[in-house]
Amino acid sequence: MTPGDSPRGARMFGILAWLLAVACGGNDSGGSSSGADLSGDSLVIAVGRDEFGLRLNRERLGRYPLNAGICEPLLRLTSDFGIEPWLARKWEYRGNNTYRFTIRSDPTFHGGGQLGAASVKYTLERGIKDKTQYSFLSDQSVRIIDDSTLDIRPMRPNLRVLEQMVHMTYAVVADSSDGATLPICTGPFQFREYVPRSHLSVERNDAYWGDKAKLQRLIFRFIPDDYTRALALKAGNVDVIFDVNRSMVANLEQTSGIKVVAAPPGAVILMYIATRGKAPYTRMSDPAVRRAVAMAIDRTALVREVMDGLAAEVSTVNPPSVLGRHASLVRGVPYDPARARRLLDSAGWTATGKQTRQRAGAPLVLSLIAQPGAVDRSVTQYVQAQLAEVGIEVRIEDLDAAAYESRLNSGTFDLDIEVPNQNDANPAFLLALRWYSKSNVRSAPIMAAGARFDSLVERSLVSVDRDEAQKAAAEAMHVLVDEEVAAIPLAGVSRIYAMSSKVRGFVPHPSRLYQSWSSVWLAR
Amino acid sequence: MSAYLLRRLTALLPVLLGLSLLAFSLASLAPGDPAELLLRRQTGEPPSAADVTRLRSEMGLDRPFLVRYARWLGHAVRGDLGASHSSGASVSRTLVTNLPATVELAVASLLLGIVIALPLGVLAAVSRGGPLDHVSRIVSLVGTSIPGFLLGYMFILFFGVTLKLFPVAGTGGLSHLVLPAMTLALAEAAAMARMTRASMLDVLGEDYVRTARAKGASRRLVYVRHALRNALNPVVTLVGLRVGRLLGGAVIVEIVFARAGIGTVIVDAIHDRDYAMIQGFILFVGIVFVSANLLVDLAYASLDPRVRLGSSEERAAVAR
Numbered sequence: 001m002t003p004g005d006s007p008r009g010a011r012m013f014g015i016l017a018w019l020l021a022v023a024c025g026g027n028d029s030g031g032s033s034s035g036a037d038l039s040g041d042s043l044v045i046a047v048g049r050d051e052f053g054l055r056l057n058r059e060r061l062g063r064y065p066l067n068a069g070i071c072e073p074l075l076r077l078t079s080d081f082g083i084e085p086w087l088a089r090k091w092e093y094r095g096n097n098t099y100r101f102t103i104r105s106d107p108t109f110h111g112g113g114q115l116g117a118a119s120v121k122y123t124l125e126r127g128i129k130d131k132t133q134y135s136f137l138s139d140q141s142v143r144i145i146d147d148s149t150l151d152i153r154p155m156r157p158n159l160r161v162l163e164q165m166v167h168m169t170y171a172v173v174a175d176s177s178d179g180a181t182l183p184i185c186t187g188p189f190q191f192r193e194y195v196p197r198s199h200l201s202v203e204r205n206d207a208y209w210g211d212k213a214k215l216q217r218l219i220f221r222f223i224p225d226d227y228t229r230a231l232a233l234k235a236g237n238v239d240v241i242f243d244v245n246r247s248m249v250a251n252l253e254q255t256s257g258i259k260v261v262a263a264p265p266g267a268v269i270l271m272y273i274a275t276r277g278k279a280p281y282t283r284m285s286d287p288a289v290r291r292a293v294a295m296a297i298d299r300t301a302l303v304r305e306v307m308d309g310l311a312a313e314v315s316t317v318n319p320p321s322v323l324g325r326h327a328s329l330v331r332g333v334p335y336d337p338a339r340a341r342r343l344l345d346s347a348g349w350t351a352t353g354k355q356t357r358q359r360a361g362a363p364l365v366l367s368l369i370a371q372p373g374a375v376d377r378s379v380t381q382y383v384q385a386q387l388a389e390v391g392i393e394v395r396i397e398d399l400d401a402a403a404y405e406s407r408l409n410s411g412t413f414d415l416d417i418e419v420p421n422q423n424d425a426n427p428a429f430l431l432a433l434r435w436y437s438k439s440n441v442r443s444a445p446i447m448a449a450g451a452r453f454d455s456l457v458e459r460s461l462v463s464v465d466r467d468e469a470q471k472a473a474a475e476a477m478h479v480l481v482d483e484e485v486a487a488i489p490l491a492g493v494s495r496i497y498a499m500s501s502k503v504r505g506f507v508p509h510p511s512r513l514y515q516s517w518s519s520v521w522l523a524r
Numbered sequence: 525m526s527a528y529l530l531r532r533l534t535a536l537l538p539v540l541l542g543l544s545l546l547a548f549s550l551a552s553l554a555p556g557d558p559a560e561l562l563l564r565r566q567t568g569e570p571p572s573a574a575d576v577t578r579l580r581s582e583m584g585l586d587r588p589f590l591v592r593y594a595r596w597l598g599h600a601v602r603g604d605l606g607a608s609h610s611s612g613a614s615v616s617r618t619l620v621t622n623l624p625a626t627v628e629l630a631v632a633s634l635l636l637g638i639v640i641a642l643p644l645g646v647l648a649a650v651s652r653g654g655p656l657d658h659v660s661r662i663v664s665l666v667g668t669s670i671p672g673f674l675l676g677y678m679f680i681l682f683f684g685v686t687l688k689l690f691p692v693a694g695t696g697g698l699s700h701l702v703l704p705a706m707t708l709a710l711a712e713a714a715a716m717a718r719m720t721r722a723s724m725l726d727v728l729g730e731d732y733v734r735t736a737r738a739k740g741a742s743r744r745l746v747y748v749r750h751a752l753r754n755a756l757n758p759v760v761t762l763v764g765l766r767v768g769r770l771l772g773g774a775v776i777v778e779i780v781f782a783r784a785g786i787g788t789v790i791v792d793a794i795h796d797r798d799y800a801m802i803q804g805f806i807l808f809v810g811i812v813f814v815s816a817n818l819l820v821d822l823a824y825a826s827l828d829p830r831v832r833l834g835s836s837e838e839r840a841a842v843a844r
Contacts, residue, residue, distance in 0.1 A: 046693075049792065053611045054565060197784045198695055223693050223782040224791075227677060232692040232782075235685045373795075402556025402797040405564055420569070433569055440572030 041204075041216035043503070043522060046229045046238040050197045050222040059126075059179035061200070062191055064168045067513050068202045068220060069213070070110075071171035071185035074101055074120065075162070077514045079264060079507075081322040083163055083425045087115060087172055087186065091162065093464050098153040099162055105148055107209040109174040110190040117150040122175045124152070135164045157462045160432075160469065163425035168513050188213040188518045197222055214505065214521040230498065233258060239503055239522070242512070244496040246310055246376070252498045259501050265312050265319050265492030266510030267421040269379060272434070274446050275486050278411040283366055288347040290485040293366075293415070294333035295340035296390040297383060303491050306382045312492035316477055318422045318430055319492060319510060324467060326474035330481050332489065340390045349391070357391035365393045366414040372401045374419045379490065383417070411446035419493060423511050427473035428460040435480060435487070449486040453479045528825060536814055540807075544600065547806035548593045551799040558609055558797035559583055565610075565796060583609050585799075596803065605804035610796040615804035618789060625695055626785035629777065630770045632705035634763070637712030642759075644713070645720025646752060649728065660717055667714025672773050676707040676780040693782035704781045708773050712766055719762050723755035730754075757824065764820030768813035 052061050062070040074088035085091075088101040107115040121142045128137050136154040143151045154161050164170070177184035183191050188210065189202035201219045204212065221238060223229045226245035232238045234255055244252065244260065253260050273284045273293075284290055303311045314320055315332030323330070344350075349357040349364045357364040366387070370380050384394040394415070399407060407413050420430055433439055435449045436457045456476035463469035480486050495512050505519040559579040563571035580586050584595075596606060605615035648660035670678075683703055684692040690702050727733060728751055736750045771786070778787030786805065793801035 051565070053613075053792075054796070055562065055610060055612045058611070195784075197788055221694065221782070224788070225779055225782065228680065228693050228780055228782055231677070231680045231685055235680075235688060235692045237684075237692050237694075400554075400556065400797075401565075401795060402554070402558055402561040404556070405560045405570070406556040409560065409570065440574065441570045442573050442576070443570050 041214075041522070042219060043215050043217070043240065043517070043520060044219045044221060044238040045240045045242065045517075046221050046223045046232055047242045048222070048226075048229075049224040052194070052200070053196055060169065061180055061194060062183045062202065063171050063179075063185075064513065066200070066220060067168050067515065068191075068200055068218065069189040069517050070183050070187045070191050070202055071168070071173060072107075072187050073166050073168065073171045074103075075166045077166040077423075077425055077509075077511060079509055081319060081422060081425050081510070083166055087120075088165075093159070094151065096153065097157055097159065098151050099159075100145070100149065100151050103148045103150070104209070107186040108207060109176075109186055110184050110205055110207075113174055113176070113184075115172065115186055116147045117144045118147075119172055119174060120150055123172045124170065126173070126179075127169060135161050137161070157458075159464055160426040160428055160461055163427075163466075164429075166514075167424045189218060192217070211518060213518040215517065218517055233498055233500070236500070240497060240499040240506070242495070242497060244498045246308060246496070249308070249310060249496060249498075257501050258498055259503075261497045261499065261506060261508050262310065262494040263497070263508035263512075264321075264510040265314065265494050266512070267419050267493050267495075268314055268317055268319065269311070269375065269417065269419050269490040269493055270317055271383070271488040271490055272416040272418060272443075272447055273486050273488070274411055274414055274416070275484070276411065276446050276448060277414060278446075281367060281412055281414050283364065284414050286347060287485065288343045289349070289364075291333060292340040292343040292347075292390065293387060293392065294485050294488045295336045295343070296392070297386045297488065297490070298335045298337075299332075299490055300335070302379070302382055306378050307491055307493070310494065310496065312494075314489050314492035315481065316474075317420075317481065317487055317489050318427070318477075322422055322425065322427050322429075322470075323474045323477070324427075324470040326467075326471045329471075329474040330477045332481060333485060337390055344390065344392075351391040354388075355391065356393040363393060364391065365395060367412075368394050368396050368415040368417070369399055369404055369407055369413045370396070370416065371418040372399065372404055375417045380417060383415075383490075409442040409446075411443070417490070421511065423513050427470045428457055428476070431457050431473060431476050431480070432461060447486060449480045449484045453484065453486075529822070532818055532821060536818070539814055540810065543810040544597055544803075544807055545593065547803045547810070548596060550806070551802045552589060552592070554797070556797060557585075558799055559585060561797050562610055596800075600804075600807065605807070606800040608793070608798055608801045610793065610798040610801070615800050618801070619786060619804060619808055622784060622786045622789050625783060626771065626774050626778070626787060628701065629704055629708065629774050629783065629785060630767070632701055633708035633712060633770060633773075634766075636705050636709035637716055638763070640709065640713035641716030642720055642752075645717040645759075646724055646747060648717065648721040649724035650747060652725065657721075660721065664714040664718050667710040667712075670710075672707055672711060672776045673780050675710060676704070676777055679703045679707055680780075695782075695784040700781075700783070704777045704783055707777050707780075708770065711773065712770065715766065716759060716762060719759050720755065723758050724751055727751045727755040760823055761820055764816045764823075767816035768809060771809050771812060 047066055051057050051065050057064065062068040072087050074086060075083045076086040078084055087104055087107060089104045091099055091101045094100050103115060103117055103120060109115065121144055124137060124142050125139055128139055136156040136158050138155045141153050141155060145151060152161060172185060173179060174184040188205055188208045190205045192201045192203045194200045199219055199221045201217060204216050206212065223232060229241040230244065230248045230252060233241045249260055252258050273290055274281055275285055277284060299313055303309065303313050315330045316323060316327055320327035344357055348359045351357040368380055368383065380396045384396055387394050408416060433441055434444060435447050435453060436444060437448050437454050453476050456472050456479065460469045460472035460476060463472060481489065497508060499506065502523045503520060504523050505521050507519060509515045560571060560576050563575055563579060584592060599606060603616055607613065608615055608618060644660045644663065648657040651657055680692050680703060683689045690699050694700055733746060733750055736746050774785065775787035775790060778785045779791055789801065790805045
């Protein structure tokens with residue numbers, strides 16, 4: 001008997017057929033659905049987790065940590081980590097830790113309203129109130145000179161505030177803007193809709209003061225799982241995916257109609273060292289052990305074999321271009337396992353054969369922690385294997401994010417691997433934050449790199465000339481990496497995007513925060 | 525019946541109280557400082573000690589454990605589970621807002637599981653040792669042994685990428701529900717089909733079934749009205765017990781399919797060590813679980829009058 005042989009069977013069959021037809025009716029569009037409206041001038045971009053729900057990010061909808069092209073800063077970060085005028089037409093140093101900015105007169109806010117010095121002051125003071133920004137700015141830091149001119153003076157010596165101004169947390173918003181629900185700015189796209197954990201969509205700003213965007217609409221869909229993002233691209237549900245998992249690159253490259261694009265390196269896989277760890281985590285206070293660790297790790301093989309060539313060899317703790325022509329001052333400790341063994345022998349850490357080295361009966365065992373979600377396990381395992389070759393036993397501690405932070409800040413580790421991103425043009429950014437003894441960061445005293453390093457960082461912070469600042473930062477980094485060996489850069493890493501081959505005009509920026517979508521268009 | 529219900533509800537109170545204490549303790553005793561973690565997530569770099577202290581105070585983490593627990597419980601009994609540490613939003617409202625999507629998925633999976641399991645279990649039982657029984661066994665084995673996330677990826681690959689029948693991810697119309705529901709349903713169907721088969725085999729050997737056959741009842745009448753109806757009791761129990769598991773499974777499935785719902789909320793909360801949200805979720809799932817068990821018991825009671833007589837004296841009186 002077939003389902004249609006009886007009235008009840010026919011009814012059931014009809015219902016099932018209808019359900020199947022509805023279900024197979026393709027993608028729903030708009031609203032809270034997948035938003036997979038691939039027709040016309042819309043581009044669907046799959047990104048990771050929706051982080052706008054986090055308390056401090058709530059006021060940064062469409063700006064940080066995902067830049068949807070709604071807002072713009074005074075200065076823009078170039079792809080070589082330099083700065084260029086943007087909403088600020090020009091700037092000058094006025095002495096006394098003060099920069100004067102002249103604002104462009106042509107930008108207007110979405111829906112009307114002129115950009116002016118008052119909007120910039122409003123933006124900066126709002127950021128200060130929300131405690132969402134670095135740079136030592138206070139509510140006394142911004143002074144309006146006239147409608148298009150204002151002075152900015154940090155409360156501590158910090159001439160790098162200029163290079164920090166590119167950061168999207170300083171992007172200018174209208175005073176009528178609601179940062180959490182309706183961001184109103186001057187960018188090439190204007191806010192359209194935000195559905196938490198689902199998507200954020202923006203539309204072209206036809207009144208934009210610069211080159212208008214080629215696409216009518218961008219839809220950022222939040223797909224936290226790496227593999228699902230890649231599969232959504234393969235299924236044609238999205239056009240572009242962020243943060244392609246390295247293990248999927250080869251597969252995507254072989255898929256017809258999909259191309260993989262790597263940005264220039266914008267981050268470094270970096271090994272931090274507890275030079276002043278809390279007992280018993282004191283092994284790394286010995287400079288000989290630190291140098292031996294650096295010499296025992298073959299970074300060329302790490303890039304080639306472990307990272308499948310999807311990384312770059314670097315000697316610096318930030319992308320080298322942020323140091324300009326001075327990057328070569330930082331040479332990095334060369335791979336030399338034989339010398340590493342000799343160094344350890346001379347430091348009293350001896351062993352027979354491939355056993356773990358010992359000194360006065362105590363084994364040379366190091367505790368390695370890694371930033372959860374940022375560092376691939378293959379990297380920590382590689383480090384473990386390399387150090388074992390010279391007789392150092394590494395214990396990898398798999399910690400959740402909170403436990404990791406706790407261990408990091410209490411100095412109860414020997415080695416820590418993280419992947420800090422460079423999101424502004426400040427050459428001393430990471431140095432001043434993580435190793436400078438006067439940094440507010442709790443883990444800084446555990447990793448301190450000495451007085452000479454501190455004075456070079458301070459010189460970089462107060463240099464008017466950018467080249468001077470870069471030179472001082474490079475010298476500080478030389479002390480950190482080559483002399484003190486308080487940090488070991490392992491590899492420069494890039495953000496990897498994959499996209500439909502119909503996507504044209506995409507120019508990857510090393511920092512995802514400044515990825516522009518204005519020039520992107522879809523081939524028919 | 526009302527006395528029975530009252531007894532059961534009274535027995536739930538210590539269970540829920542114990543659950544609330546457990547939920548609060550587990551979240552609080554885990555290593556690490558949520559304030560520190562939250563600040564790091566928002567800036568990308570380790571926070572200053574002053575910022576951590578300020579946020580700990582804002583989050584109430586600087587107060588003693590018992591003070592925090594008593595305060596939380598006092599609010600919880602009024603339906604207020606506090607504010608999320610990571611987003612600042614009301615936990616109760618967040619759970620309620622995201623509940624419909626998860627319930628939609630859970631109900632769809634349960635229904636789909638039942639639709640697959642009952643015929644499969646019955647057919648396996650009536651053709652014991654035959655090809656249908658083997659097919660049923662294989663389907664059950666596959667459904668039970670493949671982890672939900674892997675099954676989800678397999679469905680995405682086949683139905684989403686290869687056949688392009690359904691969207692791969694997101695929340696929306698019915699088309700977005702099919703693959704996640706199928707993923708969850710298969711595991712449910714596997715367990716239910718095996719239970720249905722075993723229960724049917726037991727019942728088919730009973731005297732009243734043989735009597736029905738001897739009276740000339742049709743096969744369909746014997747299987748459906750006489751056998752299946754009585755074989756369903758253990759299946760109903762199983763369905764009740766699977767509700768909690770279904771919510772747990774929904775967490776994984778929602779992540780794989782990027783579906784909005786309580787699953788994604790709780791995974792984010794665990795990443796952020798959002799104590800308030802984790803505690804609220806555990807309590808919520810606990811309440812759902814014990815409520816489902818209560819409903820199963822009530823369903824049992826309505827199917828079998830002996831269940832209503834809870835005390836041994838009452839049972840003894842009936843026996844006499």
